[in-house]
Amino acid sequence: MAKFTEDQLISYTKPPSKTEETKLKNSESSVRDAISSNEKLKKKSTETFGQGSYANKTNVRLNSDIDINVCYTGGFFYTLPKEKTKEELGLTNPATYTYTEFKDDVEQALVDKFGRSDVKRNDKCITIVASSTRIETDVVPTWEYRRFKNNGSYTTGTKFRTDKSKWIENFPKQHIANGIDKNSKTSRRFKRLTRLHRKLRYKMIDDGENVSDNITSFLLECLVWNTPNRIMNDYDTWEKRLKESINYIYQNTKEQVDCKEWGEVSELFYLFHSERKWSYSDVNNYMQELWNYLEY
Template sequence: MAKYSEQQLTNWTKPPSDTEQTKLENSEKMVRDAISSDEKLKKKSTETFGQGSYANNTNVRLNSDIDINVCYTGGFFFELPKEKKKEDYGLNNPSSYSFSEFKDDVENALVNKFGRKDVKRNDKCITIVANTTRIETDVVPTWEHRRYSENGKYTVGTEFRRDAGGYITNFPKQHISNGINKNNNTQRRFKRLTRLHRKLRYKMIDDGEAVSDNITSFLLECLVWNVPNRIMTDYDTWNERLRESIVYIYGKTKTDADCKEWGEVSELFYLFHSGRKWTRKDVNDYMILLWEHLEYK
């Protein structure tokens, strides 16, 4: 007999309560107001939008923070195909406004709105601490990022520079769009199954099980993304859908060859390329741990 009842699993697939959702929305609105009312930033071309589990509607508990992207669209970073140079695309005029200046301006706008003691600058983001009306919010200042193809067309994402050095590129809008499409194509079960996997990870950690730090909420969403739609549509219960998703992920992560083409939800990065925090073996080991936790036979 499975460890958790069907009713318990069903409860864990549900989105946040109305109260939780209100706090999430309040946080996004306050950040948007801070940026749009700032004397310096309101003269710049920017876009503010949610990203991560909040924006993708896959968040599972209130004490997880939310991510708000504040993107400068008046300049951009870029990546080019091999053998191509920036001159081939007419990219010869660097912006006089730097990324570090933009991050400073976003920080100042947030301090003006929330107060210095409630705003903490970090390596990758700027955190607004939680209070009674909002949950902890990570504001990520970014620039537009353009991934060029051979024909000169480009895909738009975002990029930020760490205070400690280095950069990170993401494609959050493509992630959101693809997630919505898969959810619609699976009788709205993709996001529910993602929440279930995420909730179980938290439950295992709370129970003191040795869950690797490499198994992140983002990774779990991407793993469920690579599960075939049929597993979400052809079974009648959450115990069956959960069980079959674990069987599928475990089987496909036994070797590099079987999952080398797996992508993030955006489908613009491979899930298991070099330099990742996680490895294929991390995932395979975790699926065994999860199976044992669920007491499946």
């Protein structure tokens, strides 16, 4: 007999409750207000938007968190194709406002809004601690980032530098758009299956299973993204969809050749590129552990 009933699996696919959702919305609204109220930042060109599991609506009950991107759009970082120079594309004007200054300004805006004791600066983000009306919120100050093509067109994302001087590029809006599209093509089952996988990971940890730190919530969403739509569309129960998704991911992560083309949800990075902390073998081992945990 399987470890969880169909009714239990259905409950794990559901989004946060209305109370939790209200806290999430309050957090996003408060950050927007902090940025727009700051005398220095209100004179800058910025955009504040949600990203991560909250914005993608794949967060799970009791484990909801919120990530807010505060992006400076008055300048941009860029990557050029090998065949082009910055002069050819007219990218010669030096910036007079640095990323470090921007992150410092965002931190000060949050301190002005929430108080020094409720704002913690971390390597990658600035965290607003939880309260009775909001959940813990990670604010990521970024700059606009442009990945140029040979013809001079570009794809827009975001880029930031950690306090340990590591540069990170992301494409959060493409991630959101692609998730919405796949969710539509699977009768809203893509995000539900993602929540189910995430919830089961938390259940395994709570039950004392030795789950690798390399198996992140982001990774699980990407793995479901790479699962064919037919697995979400062709079966009538969540147990069957879950089993088939585990089996598909397991079978296709035995050898690197079978998953080397898998992408992140944005489809702008390979899922198993060298800078990621996880590997296809980590995923393969985890799927076997998950299968055993579910007593299939």
